[in-house]
Amino acid sequence: MNVIIIGAGKLGIKLAKLLVEEDIDVTVVDKDAQVLSNLNEHLDCLTAIGNGIDIKILKELGIAEYDLLVASTESDEANALICSLAKKLGCAKTIARIRNPEYMQQLDFIKAQMGIDLIINPDLATAMVIERYLLKSYGFYSDYFASGKVEMMDFNIHSNDDFVGKDIKDLKGFDDLLITAISRKGELIIPNGSTKLMRDDIIYIIGNCNEIRKISDSFGDGHRQKAVERVVILGGGNIGYYLADRLSKEGVLVTIIEKSNAVCKNLTEKLDNVLVIHGDGTDIHLLEEESLDEMDAFVGATGFDEENLLMALMAKQLGVGRAIAKISKANYEKIIDRLDIDVAINPVYITASDILKIVRGGKVISVSLLLGADAEVTEMVIEEDFPFMGEPLSSMRLPEGIIIGAIVRGEDVIIPKGDSIIVEGDRIVVFSLTEDLPSLKVFFQGKKGGILGELWNRVKGTR
Amino acid sequence: MNYGIVLKVLGSLLIVESILMVPSYIIALVTSGKDKNAFLIAIILTMATGLILSFKKGIKAHIRARDGLAIVTFGWILSSIFGAIPLYMGGSTKTYIDALFETVSGFTTTGATILSEVETLPMGTIFWRSFTHWIGGMGILVFTLALLPALGIEGFQIFKAESPGPVAGKIAPKLKDTAKILYMTYLILTLIQIALLILGGMGIFDSLVHTFGTVGTGGLSSKNLSIGHYNSSYIHVIIGIFMMLSGINFSLYYGLYKGKGRLFFKDEELRLYLAIIAVSVVAISLNLLATSYERLSTAFRDSFFQVSSIITTTGYSTVDFDMWPSFSKGILFMLMFIGGSAGSTSGGIKVIRVLVWLKLIKREINKLFHPRAVIPIKVNGRVMPDETIAGINSFIALYIIIFIISSLLVALEGVDLISASTSVAATLSNIGPGLEMVGPMRNFGDFSQITKLLFISLMLLGRLELFTMIALFAPRT
Numbered sequence: 001m002n003v004i005i006i007g008a009g010k011l012g013i014k015l016a017k018l019l020v021e022e023d024i025d026v027t028v029v030d031k032d033a034q035v036l037s038n039l040n041e042h043l044d045c046l047t048a049i050g051n052g053i054d055i056k057i058l059k060e061l062g063i064a065e066y067d068l069l070v071a072s073t074e075s076d077e078a079n080a081l082i083c084s085l086a087k088k089l090g091c092a093k094t095i096a097r098i099r100n101p102e103y104m105q106q107l108d109f110i111k112a113q114m115g116i117d118l119i120i121n122p123d124l125a126t127a128m129v130i131e132r133y134l135l136k137s138y139g140f141y142s143d144y145f146a147s148g149k150v151e152m153m154d155f156n157i158h159s160n161d162d163f164v165g166k167d168i169k170d171l172k173g174f175d176d177l178l179i180t181a182i183s184r185k186g187e188l189i190i191p192n193g194s195t196k197l198m199r200d201d202i203i204y205i206i207g208n209c210n211e212i213r214k215i216s217d218s219f220g221d222g223h224r225q226k227a228v229e230r231v232v233i234l235g236g237g238n239i240g241y242y243l244a245d246r247l248s249k250e251g252v253l254v255t256i257i258e259k260s261n262a263v264c265k266n267l268t269e270k271l272d273n274v275l276v277i278h279g280d281g282t283d284i285h286l287l288e289e290e291s292l293d294e295m296d297a298f299v300g301a302t303g304f305d306e307e308n309l310l311m312a313l314m315a316k317q318l319g320v321g322r323a324i325a326k327i328s329k330a331n332y333e334k335i336i337d338r339l340d341i342d343v344a345i346n347p348v349y350i351t352a353s354d355i356l357k358i359v360r361g362g363k364v365i366s367v368s369l370l371l372g373a374d375a376e377v378t379e380m381v382i383e384e385d386f387p388f389m390g391e392p393l394s395s396m397r398l399p400e401g402i403i404i405g406a407i408v409r410g411e412d413v414i415i416p417k418g419d420s421i422i423v424e425g426d427r428i429v430v431f432s433l434t435e436d437l438p439s440l441k442v443f444f445q446g447k448k449g450g451i452l453g454e455l456w457n458r459v460k461g462t463r
Numbered sequence: 464m465n466y467g468i469v470l471k472v473l474g475s476l477l478i479v480e481s482i483l484m485v486p487s488y489i490i491a492l493v494t495s496g497k498d499k500n501a502f503l504i505a506i507i508l509t510m511a512t513g514l515i516l517s518f519k520k521g522i523k524a525h526i527r528a529r530d531g532l533a534i535v536t537f538g539w540i541l542s543s544i545f546g547a548i549p550l551y552m553g554g555s556t557k558t559y560i561d562a563l564f565e566t567v568s569g570f571t572t573t574g575a576t577i578l579s580e581v582e583t584l585p586m587g588t589i590f591w592r593s594f595t596h597w598i599g600g601m602g603i604l605v606f607t608l609a610l611l612p613a614l615g616i617e618g619f620q621i622f623k624a625e626s627p628g629p630v631a632g633k634i635a636p637k638l639k640d641t642a643k644i645l646y647m648t649y650l651i652l653t654l655i656q657i658a659l660l661i662l663g664g665m666g667i668f669d670s671l672v673h674t675f676g677t678v679g680t681g682g683l684s685s686k687n688l689s690i691g692h693y694n695s696s697y698i699h700v701i702i703g704i705f706m707m708l709s710g711i712n713f714s715l716y717y718g719l720y721k722g723k724g725r726l727f728f729k730d731e732e733l734r735l736y737l738a739i740i741a742v743s744v745v746a747i748s749l750n751l752l753a754t755s756y757e758r759l760s761t762a763f764r765d766s767f768f769q770v771s772s773i774i775t776t777t778g779y780s781t782v783d784f785d786m787w788p789s790f791s792k793g794i795l796f797m798l799m800f801i802g803g804s805a806g807s808t809s810g811g812i813k814v815i816r817v818l819v820w821l822k823l824i825k826r827e828i829n830k831l832f833h834p835r836a837v838i839p840i841k842v843n844g845r846v847m848p849d850e851t852i853a854g855i856n857s858f859i860a861l862y863i864i865i866f867i868i869s870s871l872l873v874a875l876e877g878v879d880l881i882s883a884s885t886s887v888a889a890t891l892s893n894i895g896p897g898l899e900m901v902g903p904m905r906n907f908g909d910f911s912q913i914t915k916l917l918f919i920s921l922m923l924l925g926r927l928e929l930f931t932m933i934a935l936f937a938p939r940t
Contacts, residue, residue, distance in 0.1 A: 002636075025635070025636035025637055025640070026636050027636055033848050040619060040633075041528070041619065041620070044619065044636070044637055044638050045636050045637075046633050046634075046635065046636040049845070062721075
């Protein structure tokens, strides 16, 4: 597979990294020579300097031979135009990033008229994730799979005596659950039965929805929360706008604090039932005036990671039930787990997950990136070309970094053991470390691994 | 430095090298040469060392800039040290340093020799000397990476340090695919030339030896008189043309294959390269015709062969050009510095750097007329970044400094200035023969062991384009 990415911004670079890890040929085009030369040092991809709207450059790169183009430049309009041009020049599939809320109404028209296969909007996707999290009744970050039958959640065990110092196999109530990973001081550990849990570990549990709920109730350590009724959002940018719009439609009282007067006016025009306040969100007096401490949730959604993180920390200290920060730089990820923030959300990962799903093709139902994209959860359907059909899991020799978290057969959720088997039509939820991803290809490509298999794939690929 | 990964790559390199010695061993066995045991011992030693170094399993780490430099520098040194074993143990050279000289000369595609009598060498040794040209031409480490993608190593740092030219350019998104395309081009050139030489009546063994020397732009021959041994215009012209082709950026051939023929001849570096060759050939032909030659066709043939041989830093000769008039020798001396194109197998400063240099000079002149003019340096329609230009400038400056200091060091031996300076140019630019004492009919055998060591380091410096090696041994700043 051959993918071209126009625009080496945060999304472009992250996407390029993820795709290269999947052994996909990636070409990155950007105007900035410096950015590209840095990229070249760290990533095995082709780079080209130039403006992606330049037809000459697209032709020089042989755009017709690419399977997918992702336009992720700064400008929405440029992205749409690039996709349209590339499509006309023969690129198989195109994805454009479009963020401006004003275009959202006519997206379908734009898509159809300009030949864009998919429009991604990281800000909207982020707002949706935050909304989902806020409207849930308990305080863990979690993700649903298999239309809600399987759930994965993470939580910090702090110094809970039920966990700390125990081996995983000795934990009570975990018969139908699987601990897929432990995040310890920013490092990801794949546990086995004899792994000892330590203070402040964050554990990732996968299992049947009801079982997960039981666990979160019993070990939740008072995490169960009242429903969210009042939310304050710092920053009235795109994410703030989308989130406020969606929450207010669910009947939540939303307050937006925004520095720029013009943006405030614009927001009030478009949003009903939302309180827009013009002021500096880091001003403690302003926050007190708006009685931050009575809020159920705080969302830091400004353009500055530092501001979002610090204000979320402060909100938490003032007693706000949930504090969420939007971050966009990958650099802080290693320490965020140690901060007392409920969730830090990086729009880039959400968007990258959506694109990965497209890249991997039909069998893959969803991809969610976790922990700074060091790991991911993939959900897919098993089709007839699956090589290990009917064989017990233990004979599949999966690498340590890949764990089959759940098998969904009809209405049943099976938490697999070594002797479990997979049959056609199953939906499986797989947890995997990014570095072991290539081994996962066996699942969604249905080809045998090993050197011979590799060669065979190459021969087929060159035809 | 990340020692684990450095050792692992070096180990794999030695394993690959020991396998590459096998064909020479087979030839030694078949001809039952006196070097057959030497090859067997060398293969076992190299393989064993390689296995020990790469023993550690499961290292997956990012290769940082410094690791890349260390891998490339030590990789070339180590493979030369082990590659010299068959020459020394087979009795082809008197001392180990002589054997090392021959091997480094082989791997760096220099083609300088300390042996005055080549034809009596065992066949296996002759083959191995030339085969090192072929391996070294495209870079031994890139070869290893291309062969062993299973190492799972990000090789861009290595590729960058090993590929000739100011900017390392990939032609495919994946490094391993880029290496594959380049080696395919290399292989095709090689096969065509072997076929053409055999058609021209050269024996199969000699065709192989001379093809390796040509496409690798090396220059070691199986004959004492080099290509002059063959009294056939056909062979002279074929080798002359293939030397010229090997001095062209290989990625241009890929563009040609991809149907971008127009871009091929629009490439500014290629144009300048061909222009330099044309002007030099015409000038030397006329000069020869005015002095010793009688027929235009022979003057043209010999001058084309020699110009092509020197500018691509191959070093084959059909005549003793040391006997040519000073003007012609002067042109050849100048060509020694220019060298071939970036991304080819040749050495020297590289045409692209000369091109940028000329453009800089033109810009300075323009600026005298229009002091406030903004004039970017463009190559092939693209603006060249200032850092690249600065890199080119310091490269050329360093080249000249190393050339002068080394010439003085060689002159310490008491040799004349032309011998001293051309012997340094011939090794630093990876050519082989120079003028006077190191002229095409003579060799490097008369220098002292210390000076030979100097030449060995000059050849490596030149092949790895100066900075790779110097940066590694320079104190941290």
